Amino acid sequence: MSGGFEDLVAANQKFADSFSLKGFDGVAKAGVAVVTCMDSRIDPLGMIGLKPGDAKIFRNPGGRVDNSALEALVLATHLLGVERVLVVPHTRCAMASKSQQELRQVIGESAGQDASWQSFHVIEDQLDALAQDVAKVRSHPLISDRIKVAGFLYDVDTGLLNQHQ
Template structure:
């Protein structure tokens, strides 16, 4: 793994010298799971005033509640102390600027790769997609009916959350 990752391995050595989290457990200390996008402009703990160990962070392209996210939430709720879930997509998301067909075509044209067997779950209407995903969590037969579920859109240009009421 050396060579192209030397900068990361060196940074990890420095980080490990003063590693402050060895006493944390796998439990979500604040009972929170957050589903958010993989966008590197999002600091999920920092934007909510949280610290390491407070929450379970689940990230994917577009902050979509997929089958794998539901599987992860079931584990987080029953095994890791989660009692509330925040679904948080963001503004200026590449997934909200294209359709699945657009993405398939772009990848095919630019890289010669046929991705049509994949569903990218693009988000032409972010508000509707977020509401759909909140309902998906709330109606899951695998999650407790009293699980607290909320949604908000994070503005990557201001750092503010805009709650979505259901």
């Protein structure tokens, strides 16, 4: 095997040796879905005391409820046992601390080519964006009013969730 993935494949073998979800139907055992950022400081299951199989996780830059997240939530609430949705952006997020121009410049320099054409979904006001995202889920015509939806800001320095919506 080549390509620089040997350590990950070896770790996967150890994981598979004690794999416990064989035959699992994919339904969220705790009835929870989390929309959060792709940031590696976030452990979406651990931060709310859950384990694999308990929740559906949707991650993207900034933890935004975009069309893909809404699609996932519609499926999760109708097919996969989700009854509660947490929308969880976080502190010190690059998407909320850098401008479109700054991201284009940094990415362009890293890529060694012009990135001025690339759109990044920067967040000017995180709490306002969180309120909008929670409202998108609550008002979606295919997500029942019975589904509980809440917005939290995750603090990457303390591990605490702070409810805002």
